[in-house]
Amino acid sequence: MLAVLSNINLEPISSFMDVSYFGIYDQVVSELENSNGFCQSEKCSKIWIHIDAQEFLKDLLYQSEAKDKAIELLNLTLGAVQRFSLRFPLKKITLSTFSLPPFKIHSFLDIPTSPEQGAFEQELNSRLYTLSKDLSNLSLLPSNLVFHEIGFQKAFAPNFWYLGRIKYSQLALKSLSKQYSNLQAAQKNQSKKVLILDLDQTLWGKVLGEAGIEGITLSSEGVGKAYQDFQKLIKYLKNLGVILALCSKNNEKDVKEVFSDHPDMILKWEDFACIKVNWQPKHENIASIAQDLDLSLNSLVFIDDNPVERELIKSSLEEVSVPEFPKCPTLLKDWFLKEVIYSHFPKAHLTTEDRKKNQLYKQKTERLDFKSNYSFKDFLKALEIKLEVRHNPLDLTSRLSQLSQKTNQFNLTLKRQEEFEIKNSIQDPSFQVFSANYVDKFGSEGIIGLLIFKISGEIATIDNFLLSCRVIGREVETAFFREAILYLKSDNIKMIKGEFIQGKRNHLLKGLLEKLGLKPTEDSFYKENINKLLSFNKTTFIQINQKKILELSKG
Template identity: 30%
Template sequence: MSAAPAPPPPAPDPVAELHRSGSLAAEYPRLPALLRDLGEDERQRAGRLLSRLSPDEVLAGNPGIPTVSVAVTGHGTVAGIVPPLTMELARHGMLLRPHVADFGGWLFDLADPASEVYAAGTDLVVCLLAAGIVFDEVPRPWRPEDVERVLAEKVHLLDKLAATHGASGSGTLVYTTMPLPREFTAQVVDHRSRARLGAVWREGNARLLGLMDDHPGLVVLDLDPVLSGPAALAEARLATYAGTPFAADLTAAVAREVAHLARGRSGRAKKVLAVDLDNTLWGGVLGDDGPEGIEVADGRTGRAFRRMQQAVKQLASRGVLVAAVSKNDVEPVREVLREHPGMTLREDDFVRVVANWAPKHDNLRALADDLNLGLDSFVFADDSAYECGLVARELPAVTVLHLDGDPALHAERLLADDWFGVRDLTDDDVRRPGRYREELVRKDFLDSFSSLDDYLRELDVRVELTAAAEADMPRLAQLTQRTNQFNLTTRRLQQDEVGALAGSPGNLVLAIRSGDRFGDNGLVGAVFVRTDGPVWHIDNFLLSCRVFARGIEQGCLAALLEHARAERAEAVAARYVPSPKNGKVRDFYPRNGFDAHGHTEDGTADFRHDLRQIDAVPAHLGLTMRWEREGTR
């Protein structure tokens, strides 16, 4: 009897190979692609290896890597979050610079503005909360009423700590909700008391989640949805002997959520979902099966595709730009989207329907040009391994989701990494898909003119440049976080930081709104100016990519310079800080009359305008200004 063939050797772990060769720090930019194809065990091992790297060593060879500074505190031992958080940030092309607080020191860390957590000047302060902060202080024996009292005290304390951080700290404070372990519910033997305890606990977590309404710099991560997956709450021995409040799987899941938050905060949230149609949004192949033969809503697999369509429609309603990219003839596709009775998604849910036989990576490039967005803003979802592999190879900046296998899992896979997540959603976000559809109509309108000047005259561009009102703060903060191309310094601000600047003497925060013959673009830009001296300083100037090249930026800058001269300023200074995406505006200030006034080796450049000769506002622009905040007269 012949011997069974030897099993194939395991596939090499590329991250481990880089570690063994000593080149992990130097090759850090390759990690998003390498980690994408690793299994969960390999990713955990990668996290342990990456957490041993010195951030300074990585930055020495890769100075352009975005770095996220995170302080971690909480109830018990919290250092376990560092390896998975390091790995998750590396997946998104970012580098972690961690600060881990002492065991159980969360109260001191957050209450004292002189603590190491505040001194670290972090982007994120993550406070891992657990049931122990309540049950460590209830009497023994305890009743649900005792838990209710202590829990209310703790939520009130967390409210005060959030206010302290808002006044004295930097960046975003992150709380977790507190899951209730079965260990405590089982200690009350009657079901009536268990129900009472569950109600008390849920009410406390609801109040904790509600603190976000009062503190713009606070995010509360709800762990209930995380625990609905495979993550266990705690491991009894680690909780008892090491004071580790969360099991490894839950810690990894929390790290994933924190990384998503850091990605959105740094302006790297995705904006476009480009999705295939055949066997992705409906079952079957339209060209072969016809409109009557595809599975849309009925039957077992039809229900799976309806679930996927419902998820995509919900994303579109929350400001995600959804585009169809399909190898099909366009008219049958439009017929299905308009007329098929089982479709949840309709043509108006898409900013663009691209159906042709060109390679999908070419269609994605063209779509990015039409939308004036970078390819790194795109998520591409397709059931075909071939199409996914080709797009990943040709367009490495695009995030590729291979939705293979059972369509009942399509929606879960699409949503798993919260690619489009942001801290706050504004009215402008909700209106974004409609405005981009209008923008594509503008592009078609432009194509009908022989010159850009003729087009701009007919477009009837209207601009308002006004001192920012209180209601503008969420959108202005979001613009600083999400605008990358026309962003002169890429300084990211939270809502409370924008509000503090707008409300302080010697600062002028200007909001830019625009509209034209095709509709209202909303709040599309901002200018941050320090006016507390003879030389005014433009700390940042930013504008949505939706409204480039219409003279809006030149008109607003000219109006600001005229205002500075009228207020008897001697000059206006400005700075350009380079980033991987804002190279197209490096010459914005010199093109508008500013003189060079020094530069550094990293490309940062200072400019100055003496206010003697100011360019005119473009003639095609209808510009109105208001320099004082409403209600300040």
């Protein structure tokens, strides 16, 4: 349940989001420190602290000693946040950054004793950033996004402020709730995975088949620059781990010529992991893209200038996200940033695997082609798989959280964990955390596995076990499991327990625990002696490198 604490009245925001509890007006510190209050109760799992900068500073903005007093006041609040965070490491805290209004009493005067508002705001926020780096369950929401988007004048409601301490307009509250929602989605790695693009009137102006390569609108000046700037943003998005695909009704030969020969093209043919340039219906091509990439339709976002094509995809492939397209190409850049990136591809973390995402999916295609030349057993041997298993990898928590949030098919317990939760498990003596990195003859797949055990005496129970869908069917789970329990044996564990929690998409794991050697008990669990499991689980074609990192001091 979410609690919202603020120094202004934010209760009207409940029209746009679910809030279980609103703290007492302007009592952020006391709400956090109240041992009988909602924030410290088991019901509360998330807390959003939004402090309006102008009301927080009040008259300090106009005083010569403002800076020192403001920092002193801020430290009192941040001290309470820090104590709460450390005491309740599993409660997720979001803290809005400060955003001062543009107008000030000194107008154009340069008064040395008065803090310059831009630098003052930056210094206040720098203290928030410093604290967020030290607390894994604290994240920052950049509130300036809201005020920059709609403007300060439209953001405030002076009448309601003096009547009921409601400072923000409905427009600002709606935008603020949307930014909070986008941040939560980014932290849970719920962003879309694939951006599918049309070509004509989308990546360039005019129709290639009619205008030819010399006649399309694409240049470093005029309207052509709008398309070029759009392509630059798409290229940046690819570097953030979004998979690119093409879906266009065109002659592939003509399109390839544009990509290779047009001097103002930013995107290259090799930037796209999957390409469907033909005259087939687009809904069929998009379904084929999802199949080729082995991803669900709800992972896809399709951009097309043609409203008929957009409606076709919306009606025939309802899970695919299809944003509206701007009527004027000069609006492409701002539209893409606001309506596509923040709504469909929000990012809170960037991993090594993200940067290599397009390359990883190209390697997958190469493996499939390679597989056709072998029997299944010979194919696995010929892959020359190498697996690196690490214990308590604190430096990989961002990627492991990403795996936990996104993995559906090979997810034994359906547990979704954010980064701070995995960090807490690594630091908790009652848990043991393992990761797996995969490499074969075609290249590295990166971190593909997470296995967490909860320890109770001599018994280790599987708390979380998942693998990336990219390596399903290569016996990686057997090798990974064996290496993990081999470590647990050295830690005097005698028995392994596990439970399969069935969901909508993980049905392929129904027999996994028995495959690994565990036997069903009278309840829903499976268990077996660790020595029997070690003798049962052996793979001869996977090379293991168990890289043990320096263990954290637990307890």
